[in-house]
Amino acid sequence: MTAAPFSAGESARIRAEFPILSRTVRGGKPLVYLDSGATSHRVSRALDAERAFAEEANAAVHRGAHQLSEEATDRFEGARARVASFVGAQADEVVFTKNATESLNLAAYAFSNSVAGQPKDPRLDLREGDEVLVTEMEHHANLVPWQELARRTGATLRWIPVTDQGRLDLDGLDGLLTERTKVLAFTHVSNVLGTVNPVRELADAARAVGALTVLDACQGAPHLPLDVQDLGVDLAAFSGHKMFGPTGVGVLWGRRELLEQMPPFITGGSMIETVRMEGSTYAAPPQRFEAGSPNSMQAVGLGAAIDYLDELGMDRIAAHDHVLTEALLAGLAERPWVRVVGPTDTVDRVGAVSFVADEVHAHDVGQVLDDAGIAVRVGHHCAWPLHRRFRATATARASFAAYNTLDEVEALLTALDRVPAVFGVAS
Amino acid sequence: MDLYQELILEHSKRPRHAGLREPFEAEVHHVNPTCGDEVTLRVHLEGSGPEAVVRDISYDALGCSISTASTSVLAEEVIGHTVAEALRTLAAMRAMLTSRGEDPGDEDTIGDGVALAGVARYPARVKCALLGWMAFTDALNRTGIDLTSTDLSPETRGETA
Numbered sequence: 001m002t003a004a005p006f007s008a009g010e011s012a013r014i015r016a017e018f019p020i021l022s023r024t025v026r027g028g029k030p031l032v033y034l035d036s037g038a039t040s041h042r043v044s045r046a047l048d049a050e051r052a053f054a055e056e057a058n059a060a061v062h063r064g065a066h067q068l069s070e071e072a073t074d075r076f077e078g079a080r081a082r083v084a085s086f087v088g089a090q091a092d093e094v095v096f097t098k099n100a101t102e103s104l105n106l107a108a109y110a111f112s113n114s115v116a117g118q119p120k121d122p123r124l125d126l127r128e129g130d131e132v133l134v135t136e137m138e139h140h141a142n143l144v145p146w147q148e149l150a151r152r153t154g155a156t157l158r159w160i161p162v163t164d165q166g167r168l169d170l171d172g173l174d175g176l177l178t179e180r181t182k183v184l185a186f187t188h189v190s191n192v193l194g195t196v197n198p199v200r201e202l203a204d205a206a207r208a209v210g211a212l213t214v215l216d217a218c219q220g221a222p223h224l225p226l227d228v229q230d231l232g233v234d235l236a237a238f239s240g241h242k243m244f245g246p247t248g249v250g251v252l253w254g255r256r257e258l259l260e261q262m263p264p265f266i267t268g269g270s271m272i273e274t275v276r277m278e279g280s281t282y283a284a285p286p287q288r289f290e291a292g293s294p295n296s297m298q299a300v301g302l303g304a305a306i307d308y309l310d311e312l313g314m315d316r317i318a319a320h321d322h323v324l325t326e327a328l329l330a331g332l333a334e335r336p337w338v339r340v341v342g343p344t345d346t347v348d349r350v351g352a353v354s355f356v357a358d359e360v361h362a363h364d365v366g367q368v369l370d371d372a373g374i375a376v377r378v379g380h381h382c383a384w385p386l387h388r389r390f391r392a393t394a395t396a397r398a399s400f401a402a403y404n405t406l407d408e409v410e411a412l413l414t415a416l417d418r419v420p421a422v423f424g425v426a427s
Numbered sequence: 428m429d430l431y432q433e434l435i436l437e438h439s440k441r442p443r444h445a446g447l448r449e450p451f452e453a454e455v456h457h458v459n460p461t462c463g464d465e466v467t468l469r470v471h472l473e474g475s476g477p478e479a480v481v482r483d484i485s486y487d488a489l490g491c492s493i494s495t496a497s498t499s500v501l502a503e504e505v506i507g508h509t510v511a512e513a514l515r516t517l518a519a520m521r522a523m524l525t526s527r528g529e530d531p532g533d534e535d536t537i538g539d540g541v542a543l544a545g546v547a548r549y550p551a552r553v554k555c556a557l558l559g560w561m562a563f564t565d566a567l568n569r570t571g572i573d574l575t576s577t578d579l580s581p582e583t584r585g586e587t588a
């Protein structure tokens with residue numbers, strides 16, 4: 001890795017952009033926020049952009065002959081172009097949704113709406129005998145919609161297993177990814193294990209058998225440079241609130257040619273071409289997939305958050321994340337009563353580190369950390385099958401963002417050392 | 428940390444009346460979907476109506492110290508008591524746990540349950556502490572026991588998993 005992590009001075013300046021990081025919790029303790037994998041904090045300029053939109057240019061976008069509507073539309077479409085350039089795409093390939101879950105459902109419904117008689121492309125025609133392939137490490141958001149799609153269409157759901165080391169087990173891929181596979185849906189980065197999957201390799205293998213690929217890019221987008229052309233997938237979903245932007249806005253990127261073939265998901269105003277009582281025709285993408293009044297203000301906030309990510313540099317964010325992850329993994333390795341669920345090295349791995357402590361439930365671990373002002377996620381992190389795979393009811397997860405520091409990793413390890421004593425177990 | 432009273436750790440390490448036993452009239456399985464904790468719980472009653480006696484509560488629980496300890500307290504406080512008494516104990520536990528720290532709990536009514544008073548200050552943990560109790564009320568309802576003469580409100584009837 002050639003890029004440098006952030007210096008102490010840079011870290012201080014980054015943290016100053018996130019006012020919430022200076023608050024205290026639990027009786028005056030400084031907040032150590034290690035839960036950005038669930039939701040990251042908003043960078044000030046994203047909030048400023050939202051407020052400016054509302055105070056200076058608020059109007060319905062894409063309608064109205066007045067100046068405010070023009071300006072609102074410009075800011076909204078400017079945000080779309082900003083998102084597109086961030087992932088190496090064209091603006092008309094970017095669909096704004098409510099969140100990544102909606103993006104993934106939009107993708108899944110393209111298949112069943114095609115079967116239901118909407119204009120169809122053979123690639124989207126999913127029936128009994130066809131297969132949908134996912135992985136055992138998916139977040140429920142990229143699993144349950146495909147389970148439901150299989151149920152609605154009669155197709156079969158299959159999945160790529162995960163190794164004990166927390167990597168996809170690709171040894172049996174040839175038997176799983178076949179000419180019966182119509183779609184391969186998988187995550188860029190596991191939200192539990194931190195594993196970075198070989199996206200290009202999987203996308204190429206899927207293309208070779210004629211299957212479409214859908215990437216859950218939620219955990220990758222805030223950590224790693226993301227170029228949809230390089231990754232080679234057909235559709236990708238990510239979420240504003242995990243990348244310093246607001247909640248209420250997600251993105252579905254799709255190849256223009258494929259989006260053109262996809263039937264609408266949510267229907268109504270703004271997504272039509274012509275409407276008659278007997279039936280309607282639909283607008284071209286991305287408007288076809290943005291029924292109703294869009295989340296224009298949140299989209300503008302996301303655009304500003306992306307400006308900030310680019311200003312920091314995704315390669316430097318990745319380098320910084322790498323340093324924090326290495327320090328945390330090394331610290332946990334010194335504690336034999338802690339087991340990391342996921343890769344214990346930093347190869348193809350980012351800073352989402354899940355772990356269990358011997359004989360102590362993750363909820364109780366999280367409570368002890370919270371008492372020291374340290375915010376981690378506990379539970380199954382919406383990846384219940386993956387937890388079953390690792391025989392864990394629940395794990396505690398520390399996840400990083402660009403604003404975290406090595407001091408915070410130390411604070412986590414120090415607080416963690418209280419766990420054995422509090423619960424009277426051997427350390 | 429004052430949340431983890433010695434009594435809680437005691438109960439969570441050696442949960443009273445743990446394990447599944449016969450006979451029983453109803454068995455339920457409850458899950459806390461946010462953390463994946465689970466409890467399978469059986470109830471054995473003798474008699475009918477509110478004066479029926481809870482002869483046994485047996486259970487198999489997978490959970491954090493708070494949920495395990497609370498289920499242990501449930502078994503300890505309720506076995507051998509009438510259903511009417513059990514419902515009063517449940518109401519007192521619930522009142523304490525949902526009081527946001529205002530209600531310290533009455534040891535005469537809930538016994539070791541008072542050690543769980545600190546949970547009320549952590550709203551995210553209240554569900555943990557109520558898991559076993561909700562399973563118990565659900566199991567009670569499933570025995571078909573007639574509780575029309577009690578004030579078993581919908582709120583205390585528990586939710587099915």
